[in-house]
Amino acid sequence: MKLSQRITDINGGGSDGWGVFYRARRMVAEGVPVTELSIGEHDIGTSEDILRAMHASATGGHTGYAMVPGIDALRRTVADRIATRTGVPTTLDNILITPGGQSALFAAHTAVCDPGDTALYIDPYYATYPSTLRGVGAVPKAIVTSPDTAFQPTRAALAQAAKGATSLLVNSPNNPTGAVYSMATLTAIAETCIANDLWLISDEVYDTQVWDGEHISPRSLPGMADRTLVVGSMSKSHAMTGSRVGWICGPSDVISRLIDLATNTTYGVAGFIQDAALFALGQGTAVEETVAAPFRRRRALALAVLEGQNIVRPVPAQGAMYVMLDIRGTGLSGEAFAEALLDAELIAVMPGESFGQAAAGHIRVAMTVADEAFTDALKRLVRFAQNHAKVDAK
Numbered sequence: 001m002k003l004s005q006r007i008t009d010i011n012g013g014g015s016d017g018w019g020v021f022y023r024a025r026r027m028v029a030e031g032v033p034v035t036e037l038s039i040g041e042h043d044i045g046t047s048e049d050i051l052r053a054m055h056a057s058a059t060g061g062h063t064g065y066a067m068v069p070g071i072d073a074l075r076r077t078v079a080d081r082i083a084t085r086t087g088v089p090t091t092l093d094n095i096l097i098t099p100g101g102q103s104a105l106f107a108a109h110t111a112v113c114d115p116g117d118t119a120l121y122i123d124p125y126y127a128t129y130p131s132t133l134r135g136v137g138a139v140p141k142a143i144v145t146s147p148d149t150a151f152q153p154t155r156a157a158l159a160q161a162a163k164g165a166t167s168l169l170v171n172s173p174n175n176p177t178g179a180v181y182s183m184a185t186l187t188a189i190a191e192t193c194i195a196n197d198l199w200l201i202s203d204e205v206y207d208t209q210v211w212d213g214e215h216i217s218p219r220s221l222p223g224m225a226d227r228t229l230v231v232g233s234m235s236k237s238h239a240m241t242g243s244r245v246g247w248i249c250g251p252s253d254v255i256s257r258l259i260d261l262a263t264n265t266t267y268g269v270a271g272f273i274q275d276a277a278l279f280a281l282g283q284g285t286a287v288e289e290t291v292a293a294p295f296r297r298r299r300a301l302a303l304a305v306l307e308g309q310n311i312v313r314p315v316p317a318q319g320a321m322y323v324m325l326d327i328r329g330t331g332l333s334g335e336a337f338a339e340a341l342l343d344a345e346l347i348a349v350m351p352g353e354s355f356g357q358a359a360a361g362h363i364r365v366a367m368t369v370a371d372e373a374f375t376d377a378l379k380r381l382v383r384f385a386q387n388h389a390k391v392d393a394k
């Protein structure tokens with residue numbers, strides 16, 4: 001039987017650079033002691049008190065169908081959190097609770113793109129972006145950034161890509177590069193959207209992980225609140241990846257349409273998960289800082305290990321739980337480096353190429369193992385790179 005083109009086209013075909021990740025997972029399953037610095041999963045679980053709140057809600061009976069847009073208290077709490085952080089008036093009518101940020105990305109693009117519309121995104125990108133855009137029937141078009149501009153998109157590149165497009169997807173703090181977009185970059189993004197009548201989808205799931213600079217939501221820039229859909233999530237901020245709870249914040253008429261979509265797709269998020277999220281947000285920013293603290297610490301450890309050599313160069317890691325390393329000094333591609341590192345040192349990292357062409361010759365290191373193991377792995381990684389560069393130079 002024939003399947004729809006939309007579903008068979010989702011993955012786009014070709015090598016996606018995830019081979020190292022899957023090989024490492026197979027090795028771990030066979031008992032090989034691989035240090036996994038590949039995916040964005042905290043090394044701590046969801047905290048005990050959030051789990052207790054979840055359990056109390058479930059045993060208290062909140063196991064039936066929950067309100068499709070989200071329970072009022074959670075929508076209101078998310079709205080207040082956004083209003084406080086951005087200064088943009090935001091109410092419960094601006095919020096849809098979703099099963100995580102990923103489904104929010106899909107829903108947001110479904111809301112604004114018709115089949116065949118051009119949907120822009122920035123390269124390097126979070127791995128699902130092009131497939132999410134294809135999944136809604138849009139035609140993905142990358143705006144390629146450069147290590148020379150710290151992977152921030154330039155005004156010229158934005159303007160060139162924008163003509164005839166429908167939407168632009170941005171992500172700051174950025175996965176995989178760790179870039180936190182500057183006010184100048186965000187102003188260029190906003191002005192490009194306004195000049196070309198684009199929707200902006202702003203993926204802000206790492207908004208609590210900023211090490212250098214300041215997170216500014218582009219929704220707060222002049223003229224942007226009516227054309228921006230912000231994607232948020234409890235996954236990274238509260239180590240609730242498996243709970244699948246996030247949100248879209250946008251104009252109330254768009255949220256109202258998105259509720260129609262949710263009614264016919266997810267039918268909302270489990271009530272006990274929403275109660276746990278409500279409890280977690282109610283704990284204030286101290287909890288978010290506690291969850292973020294290991295990454296802040298390990299970023300400093302990484303920069304210390306990388307000092308005093310220039311074969312492995314860090315891209316300015318301003319935010320998120322990754323450091324991106326430029327390994328072009330070894331003469332290897334990111335993919336060849338990652339494959340060889342796994343064989344030689346039993347360390348799994350992601351090749352830059354899995355995140356687009358702009359990240360070729362780079363690797364992404366997730367800071368998701370305990371400090372000592374992390375430092376040790378990075379030292380071995382640097383030694384491996386230096387040895388390789390020497391062999392290459394001979």
Ligand code: PLP
Nearest residue numbers: 040100101102126175205233235
């Ligand atoms: N956006 C970015 C940039 C991510 O890195 C991730 C997950 O790694 C997501 C969205 C999706 O997160 P979730 O669906 O867990 O909220």
